[in-house]
Amino acid sequence: MPNAEEIIATGKTRPEHYRGWDYLRLAEDCKDLPRGTLIADRRIIYGYPHIGRLLALQPGLREQFTQPFWVEEKVDGYNVRIARLNGLTLAFTRGGYVCPYTTDRLPDLLDLSVFDHEPELVICAEVAGPDNPYLESSPAFVTRDVQLFVFDCLRLDRPDFLPPPQTYALAERHRLPTVQHYGRHAPEDNAALLALLRRLDTEQREGVVFKEEAPQPRRAKYVTGSANLQDIEATATDLLDLPPEYFTGRILRLALFLKELGLEQGETIQRRLGSAFLDGLLRAMRQYESEQRCYTTFRCRLRSRDNALALLTHLDQVTGHKVQIVQRDLREENDGYWMLEFDRSYPALNGLLSHLRHGGLIFD
Amino acid sequence: MPNAEEIIATGKTRPEHYRGWDYLRLAEDCKDLPRGTLIADRRIIYGYPHIGRLLALQPGLREQFTQPFWVEEKVDGYNVRIARLNGLTLAFTRGGYVCPYTTDRLPDLLDLSVFDHEPELVICAEVAGPDNPYLESSPAFVTRDVQLFVFDCLRLDRPDFLPPPQTYALAERHRLPTVQHYGRHAPEDNAALLALLRRLDTEQREGVVFKEEAPQPRRAKYVTGSANLQDIEATATDLLDLPPEYFTGRILRLALFLKELGLEQGETIQRRLGSAFLDGLLRAMRQYESEQRCYTTFRCRLRSRDNALALLTHLDQVTGHKVQIVQRDLREENDGYWMLEFDRSYPALNGLLSHLRHGGLIFD
Numbered sequence: 196m197p198n199a200e201e202i203i204a205t206g207k208t209r210p211e212h213y214r215g216w217d218y219l220r221l222a223e224d225c226k227d228l229p230r231g232t233l234i235a236d237r238r239i240i241y242g243y244p245h246i247g248r249l250l251a252l253q254p255g256l257r258e259q260f261t262q263p264f265w266v267e268e269k270v271d272g273y274n275v276r277i278a279r280l281n282g283l284t285l286a287f288t289r290g291g292y293v294c295p296y297t298t299d300r301l302p303d304l305l306d307l308s309v310f311d312h313e314p315e316l317v318i319c320a321e322v323a324g325p326d327n328p329y330l331e332s333s334p335a336f337v338t339r340d341v342q343l344f345v346f347d348c349l350r351l352d353r354p355d356f357l358p359p360p361q362t363y364a365l366a367e368r369h370r371l372p373t374v375q376h377y378g379r380h381a382p383e384d385n386a387a388l389l390a391l392l393r394r395l396d397t398e399q400r401e402g403v404v405f406k407e408e409a410p411q412p413r414r415a416k417y418v419t420g421s422a423n424l425q426d427i428e429a430t431a432t433d434l435l436d437l438p439p440e441y442f443t444g445r446i447l448r449l450a451l452f453l454k455e456l457g458l459e460q461g462e463t464i465q466r467r468l469g470s471a472f473l474d475g476l477l478r479a480m481r482q483y484e485s486e487q488r489c490y491t492t493f494r495c496r497l498r499s500r501d502n503a504l505a506l507l508t509h510l511d512q513v514t515g516h517k518v519q520i521v522q523r524d525l526r527e528e529n530d531g532y533w534m535l536e537f538d539r540s541y542p543a544l545n546g547l548l549s550h551l552r553h554g555g556l557i558f559d
Numbered sequence: 560m561p562n563a564e565e566i567i568a569t570g571k572t573r574p575e576h577y578r579g580w581d582y583l584r585l586a587e588d589c590k591d592l593p594r595g596t597l598i599a600d601r602r603i604i605y606g607y608p609h610i611g612r613l614l615a616l617q618p619g620l621r622e623q624f625t626q627p628f629w630v631e632e633k634v635d636g637y638n639v640r641i642a643r644l645n646g647l648t649l650a651f652t653r654g655g656y657v658c659p660y661t662t663d664r665l666p667d668l669l670d671l672s673v674f675d676h677e678p679e680l681v682i683c684a685e686v687a688g689p690d691n692p693y694l695e696s697s698p699a700f701v702t703r704d705v706q707l708f709v710f711d712c713l714r715l716d717r718p719d720f721l722p723p724p725q726t727y728a729l730a731e732r733h734r735l736p737t738v739q740h741y742g743r744h745a746p747e748d749n750a751a752l753l754a755l756l757r758r759l760d761t762e763q764r765e766g767v768v769f770k771e772e773a774p775q776p777r778r779a780k781y782v783t784g785s786a787n788l789q790d791i792e793a794t795a796t797d798l799l800d801l802p803p804e805y806f807t808g809r810i811l812r813l814a815l816f817l818k819e820l821g822l823e824q825g826e827t828i829q830r831r832l833g834s835a836f837l838d839g840l841l842r843a844m845r846q847y848e849s850e851q852r853c854y855t856t857f858r859c860r861l862r863s864r865d866n867a868l869a870l871l872t873h874l875d876q877v878t879g880h881k882v883q884i885v886q887r888d889l890r891e892e893n894d895g896y897w898m899l900e901f902d903r904s905y906p907a908l909n910g911l912l913s914h915l916r917h918g919g920l921i922f923d
Contacts, residue, residue, distance in 0.1 A: 245922050248922070249920060254915065258917060258918020259918060439803035440803045442803070442810075443798050443807075447911075450837055453841065454845075462830055464837070465833030468829075468832065469833035470833075472832060473832065480814065480818050554618040554620075556613060556623060
């Protein structure tokens with residue numbers, strides 16, 4: 196893997212700063228180097244790599260894995276890497292930005308004394324819950340605020356993950372919250388894995404990640420039909436703003452999941468797919484009718500007012516110039532936390548509904 | 560409008576031929592000139608123009624129309640223009656190709672003596688039915704083979720349509736089959752138009768076209784929720800081969816239709832949208848499992864074997880190099896007609912299912 200000078204020489208790094216603290220962020224994938232790789236204080240935190248997706252479990256596991264693998268839950272949240280650099284413990288997003296929200300909430304999410312014992316550690320985790328500032332969906336088992344679930348460990352300056360058993364042991368030693376672990380399985384364990392996935396689907400959980408324990412470990416992910424339905428439900432109002440492949444891909448994956456698990460029959464699933472699209476769109480149209488705009492209100496709690504403002508700036512930066520992020524409220528609560536509420540608009544849907552309200556034609 | 564020399568000077572015309580007969584076809588829209596405009600024997604047949612779509616009926620009609628308009632049924636078929644050139648009566652597709660199939664079947668579809676009386680006439684019509692070679696959907700009211708429905712008249716060398724009453728009179732005079740006519744309405748006739756659209760939706764019909772009778776007539780189309788569902792049902796196996804906006808656009812239009820007609824509630828529609836996607840995809844997956852490929856078999860009858868072969872060549876030309884058109888059967892029936900059967904493959908879906916069967920990963 197390239198060193199800091201070589202990463203900078205790619206010309207793809209961008210200078211960023213967070214509250215007076217400067218770093219470089221790799222803005223796009225560059226050969227083997229994932230987007231989000233970052234350099235700070237001359238240390239490298241490698242980006243979290245893309246994990247390939249299985250869409251047909253049985254041939255996929257046999258083809259991809261030649262030895263047993265560890266199975267872990269995949270949680271529906273956002274990916275962060277957490278490290279201590281020059282005394283500061285920071286959380287970075289998948290894209291390599293400091294996340295002002297997660298960084299602010301770190302003391303609530305895990306015991307940071309782990310970094311006193313493991314100063315070179317980079318914790319990879321999913322943050323999920325109804326009060327997160329990024330995603331409209333969250334797992335049912337996080338009922339309020341957010342929680343953090345560790346699933347991998349890196350080291351500063353190293354792109355390779357700790358083997359799963361070492362990650363599990365480290366997490367236990369330092370009482371870190373982790374994703375659910377489903378043990379070690381062989382590629383032939385079809386019946387057990389299908390039973391696990393059927394249970395996760397019933398419980399509306401997202402899916403699993405398979406991780407080999409090998410010098411060059413192979414990995415793959417597989418998501419449930421429910422996860423695809425929940426994604427569509429959560430983002431139907433984004434129908435015109437997300438790439439349309441986002442939706443067609445999830446419909447296809449749902450069909451493949453139903454086929455794989457022998458769940459093809461059933462009016463319930465058909466009705467749920469239809470309502471996943473229609474309920475959100477009709478709700479957005481009613482909202483537009485009464486307020487002349489479509490938006491979703493997000494809310495999240497932070498320890499510091501400055502981080503709340505830094506989060507709004509960060510959201511403006513990463514959502515693109517068309518999406519409007521509008522602060523609705525920022526108030527200190529009795530417990531000393533700041534409650535931030537903001538609206539996120541759907542520019543393409545708002546644009547279309549405005550055009551239609553004025554009687555416009557569409558040429559397609 | 561430009562004359563023949565000016566059209567050729569655009570550089571966008573392509574030489575084409577059909578059974579020894581040569582013509583020029585405008586391969587893309589060029590300023591006001593629609594794609595499919597063609598020049599043959601120094602006469603111009605103007606392309607059929609794009610008609611704007613209303614997605615919100617009530618503000619749309621009031622904004623687009625300042626005077627009454629004629630309302631006609633929009634039929635779910637393919638668009639042809641029919642003209643007699645140098646003694647030969649030919650049908651041209653929307654793209655400006657001679658359609659070997661429709662040209663072959665013209666004597667069955669309308670009384671061609673109309674061109675003895677009206678030699679400058681260009682008939683614009685929809686051809687629809689279960690045995691058409693292009694579309695997997697067809698209106699329920701055409702139960703076998705295909706039928707033709709006239710909806711506009713042009714003249715050679717002229718881009719302007721006859722006003723609707725003149726088209727209706729001409730069709731009656733020459734006993735031409737037409738689309739259903741729903742009379743003359745004012746933009747304020749909301750209740751009557753909504754009742755009409757609700758009926759068409761219940762009868763699984765595609766929708767309507769609104770046509771002003773004016774020197775520069777305005778036009779607009781509006782389709783039913785059923786039409787969107789039928790399109791998705793008919794093309795779910797094309798999920799990866801059609802542009803994904805094809806699907807997301809129809810979901811959005813369905814939601815707008817339900818809102819407009821006050822049909823938001825209802826499990827039936829949700830189930831139908833879900834099954835529109837899932838039934839076709841699951842059928843394709845089962846087909847792939849048993850035959851290792853996904854395809855649809857089309858069948859159509861022609862008068863001449865040469866036209867059947869010309870149709871296969873034409874389909875190869877217009878469907879792109881990835882879609883496979885494979886002749887399955889071509890046999891003479893007792894009635895002297897030739898029955899052509901061919902398979903149309905879904906290259907992207909076949910490619911994905913093959914990749915998955917071999918255990919491949921997807922990176923998305």
